[in-house]
Amino acid sequence: MPRAVATVLLTVYLVGLGLTVVGNSGSGASLLVGVIKGRLFSPWLVPAWLDLGFDHPVTYGQQADADHRLEVRPHGDETWQAGPGMNTSGPRAARWQRLLRSVVSSEQEPGREGLLPAGFGTALFATCGSDDIDVRILIQPRPERQLPLALADPVVAYDARLRRLSGGELQLIKTEARREVAPVAPVGGTP
Amino acid sequence: MNQPAETPAAGIAASLAQTWEAFWFTPADSRPLAAVRFAAGIIGLLACATYAADLTDWFGPAGLLPAETVAAWRSPLAFSVFDACGSVASLWAAFVLLAVLFGLLAIGLLTPVVTLLVAIGWSALLHRGPMLAGPADDCLAVLLWCLVPGTSAEHSSCDAWLHDRLGWDVARPRVRTRLTIGLLQIHAAVIAAAAVFAQLKGDVWWNGTGLWWVTTREAGRLVDLTGPLLASEYLCNLLSQGIIAWELCFAIAIWFAPTQRLVARAAVVAWPLIGLLIAEPLWGLTLACFTLPLAGWFSATTE
Numbered sequence: 001m002p003r004a005v006a007t008v009l010l011t012v013y014l015v016g017l018g019l020t021v022v023g024n025s026g027s028g029a030s031l032l033v034g035v036i037k038g039r040l041f042s043p044w045l046v047p048a049w050l051d052l053g054f055d056h057p058v059t060y061g062q063q064a065d066a067d068h069r070l071e072v073r074p075h076g077d078e079t080w081q082a083g084p085g086m087n088t089s090g091p092r093a094a095r096w097q098r099l100l101r102s103v104v105s106s107e108q109e110p111g112r113e114g115l116l117p118a119g120f121g122t123a124l125f126a127t128c129g130s131d132d133i134d135v136r137i138l139i140q141p142r143p144e145r146q147l148p149l150a151l152a153d154p155v156v157a158y159d160a161r162l163r164r165l166s167g168g169e170l171q172l173i174k175t176e177a178r179r180e181v182a183p184v185a186p187v188g189g190t191p
Numbered sequence: 192m193n194q195p196a197e198t199p200a201a202g203i204a205a206s207l208a209q210t211w212e213a214f215w216f217t218p219a220d221s222r223p224l225a226a227v228r229f230a231a232g233i234i235g236l237l238a239c240a241t242y243a244a245d246l247t248d249w250f251g252p253a254g255l256l257p258a259e260t261v262a263a264w265r266s267p268l269a270f271s272v273f274d275a276c277g278s279v280a281s282l283w284a285a286f287v288l289l290a291v292l293f294g295l296l297a298i299g300l301l302t303p304v305v306t307l308l309v310a311i312g313w314s315a316l317l318h319r320g321p322m323l324a325g326p327a328d329d330c331l332a333v334l335l336w337c338l339v340p341g342t343s344a345e346h347s348s349c350d351a352w353l354h355d356r357l358g359w360d361v362a363r364p365r366v367r368t369r370l371t372i373g374l375l376q377i378h379a380a381v382i383a384a385a386a387v388f389a390q391l392k393g394d395v396w397w398n399g400t401g402l403w404w405v406t407t408r409e410a411g412r413l414v415d416l417t418g419p420l421l422a423s424e425y426l427c428n429l430l431s432q433g434i435i436a437w438e439l440c441f442a443i444a445i446w447f448a449p450t451q452r453l454v455a456r457a458a459v460v461a462w463p464l465i466g467l468l469i470a471e472p473l474w475g476l477t478l479a480c481f482t483l484p485l486a487g488w489f490s491a492t493t494e
Contacts, residue, residue, distance in 0.1 A: 003216055006370065010215060014377070021385055046268040049314035049332040054385035056326040058469045060393035061404035068410075084248055084255070091241040091473060094411035095323045099255070102322035112264060116322070119260030122253050142407040145400055147421060 016041040020051050067140040068100035069154065074130035075161055083135075084127060100137050104157045114160075114172050121162055121170045132163040215373050218364035221345040223484035224371060225299070228306075228343035230480040231334050232297025235309065238331055238473055239290045242316070242323075246286055249320055251279050256320050265321045272312075273319035289316060299348020306343065310335035327466075327473035333378050334477055341371025372484045376445060379458075379481035384442040387435060396435055399428030402468060411470045434465055445485065455485035 019037040037051075045051040059065050070083030085096040099116075106112035117135055125131050138154035159175040197205075242249075249256050250273060258274040276282040292309040295301060313332055317324045344350040345362035354360065390396040395404055406416045420427040441458060444450040459479045466475015483489075 003212075003366075006215065006366075007211070010370075017377070017381065021381060042266070043268055046266050047270060047314065047318075048310070048336060049317050049329070050336060051266075052329045052333070054326075054329065054382045055389035056329075056386050056471075056474070057389040057393055057396075058386075058471075059395065059401060059404040059408070061395035061400060062393075065404075065408070067408055085245060088244075090411060090413060091327075092244060094325060094470065095241060095245070097410045098325055099249075099320075099322050106264070115260060115264055116256075119257050120255045122257070123248065123255045126253060140409075142404060145403045145421060145424075145427065149421075 016045055016050075020045060021053055021055075023053070061142075063139055063141060063155070063157075064101065064105065066142050068097055068104065068157070069138045069140065070096075070100055071136050071138065072124050072128050073134050074128045075132040075134050075163065077134075080134075080136070081128075084123070104137055104139075107158065114174065117158070117160055117162065118170055118172045121164065124162065125164060133161070135160050135162055215370060216366050217369050218366050219369040219372055220364050220489075221342045221362060221368040222347075222489040223486075224338070224341050224343035224368055225345070225347040226483050226489055227334075227375065227480055228299060228302065228338060229297050229347070230476070230483065231331070231338060232293050232295075234327075234331060234473060234476050234480060235293035235296065235313065235335070236290060237476075238313075238328065239286070239293060241473075242286070246282065247279055249323065250276070250282055252277060256322075258319075261318075261320060261322075265318060269318045269321070271315040271318035273315055286316070289313065299344040299350050302344030302348060302350050306335070306338050310339055325474070326471055327477055330382060330474060330477040330481075333382075334375070334480060337371055337374040337378060340374075341368050343371070375481045375484060379478065380442045380445050382478065382481075383438045383445075387438045387442065390435060390438075396431060399424075399431045401431040402434070403427050403431070405469050408470065413467055413470055413472060416468070430468065434468070437461055437465065445482070451485055452487045455482040455487070458482040459486060 016037070019033060019041055023034045023037040042051050070086055071080040072083050073080045085093075085099075088096060103116045106116060107114075120135065124133055124135060135158075136156055137158040139157045140154050141152040143149040143151055161173040161175065163171050163173075165171055248254055250258075262274065273282065273285055276285050289309070289312040292305055292312055295305045296309050310332070313328075313335055317328055317332060342362075342365055351362065390401065393401070395401040402416070403420050406412065406414075406420055416430075420430075441454055441461075444454040459482060462478040462482075463472070463475040466472045466478075469475075
């Protein structure tokens with residue numbers, strides 16, 4: 001009898017494990033798999049931190065997994081200063097990198113835009129000694145594997161102004177990057 | 192009376208049932224789990240150390256990651272006891288308690304309770320800041336949960352010493368131990384296979400420049416291989432594609448009796464080395480830990 005119970009529990013868990021791998025990785029997981037996993041397995045796998053896809057690619061060589069850097073300054077100042085955690089190394093630095101990557105990537109995720117930078121508010125106000133600050137995240141593009149190494153300038157991946165209003169509320173004003181646009185065509189045909 | 196002839200389907204079913212029974216329910220010696228328990232405790236302490244210096248900066252009352260922000264960010268199904276730590280003192284108390292639990296796990300004191308508590312505590316810490324968690328944290332969580340059903344304190348532990356002094360139950364091969372070893376084996380293979388699939392989605396692992404892109408990431412880097420990789424394209428390709436080949440080989444060879452012990456022993460060296468190369472040392476150590484029971488160094492019952 002105990003073996004039958006163990007067999008049932010193992011089977012249920014192994015099905016859940018399979019679904020977490022298929023459903024969490026972007027490897028062509030179907031919506032159905034995601035729904036089944038979400039309804040039947042996630043409620044008990046998520047709290048135990050077991051709803052994992054294990055899809056750890058290490059790198060895709062993309063800008064998204066290059067080095068990120070947090071910089072802050074009181075609004076109106078010219079000089080940027082390094083944000084907290086930017087002078088760390090090893091696994092500790094890796095955690096700061098994940099945090100900054102999450103800030104940048106969550107801007108593309110509905111419901112999560114601006115959530116983390118707004119949460120940074122209290123801590124960064126104290127860092128800058130001001131209730132009106134600019135925050136930006138830079139990405140350092142990596143050089144191709146060829147000599148001489150061409151080190152490009154950092155790219156601004158996130159830029160926002162964060163301030164505390166008189167009622168204690170936080171206001172986040174995201175700075176959108178200017179894009180090049182085509183010239184307006186004159187009315188009445190080609191010039 | 193003649194027995195009805197067995198159909199092919201029934202034969203396959205019987206064979207599957209036999210294989211299932213042998214894989215999960217053959218009583219196994221728990222010596223290998225003592226090694227896993229000790230290693231998991233030490234890795235847990237190291238993982239805690241990567242949080243310690245920034246704990247207040249992240250999770251403190253004036254930290255970068257307020258509990259309400261994280262609660263809005265993570266899955267609504269998740270929760271963390273660390274959310275309730277509203278002061279620096281309570282945050283540190285909870286964190287030190289978790290570190291102490293990892294210490295108790297390593298020495299094997301009150302192990303059945305500690306193993307469960309440390310798995311819950313580690314999951315709670317990860318849920319407090321899911322955006323900080325990486326591959327090593329995921330694998331450590333799985334490793335800790337795998338240890339829960341097993342009897343990892345029957346050997347080389349304070350519990351074993353105490354039981355010996357008190358004349359309590361004697362260590363013996365148990366089904367629970369086999370369950371844990373089976374879970375470790377399955378997860379080791381799944382993690383390696385999932386890593387291969389994830390990596391092969393990107394061109395850089397096909398064209399052999401994967402390790403170059405990892406090395407040029409300075410933050411978190413432990414070994415700077417930029418020079419050697421620049422000097423030799425062959426070395427860059429060999430190491431990048433060697434990592435993929437190893438992961439694939441591991442995920443398959445761990446299932447076959449003739450290769451299992453060999454690949455498990457190689458894994459104890461290979462995973463930490465790969466972890467060092469890709470700047471994920473704790474991930475490498477944790478994966479090595481998964482394969483310890485299959486290496487056959489501690490007993491002969493895993494065959």
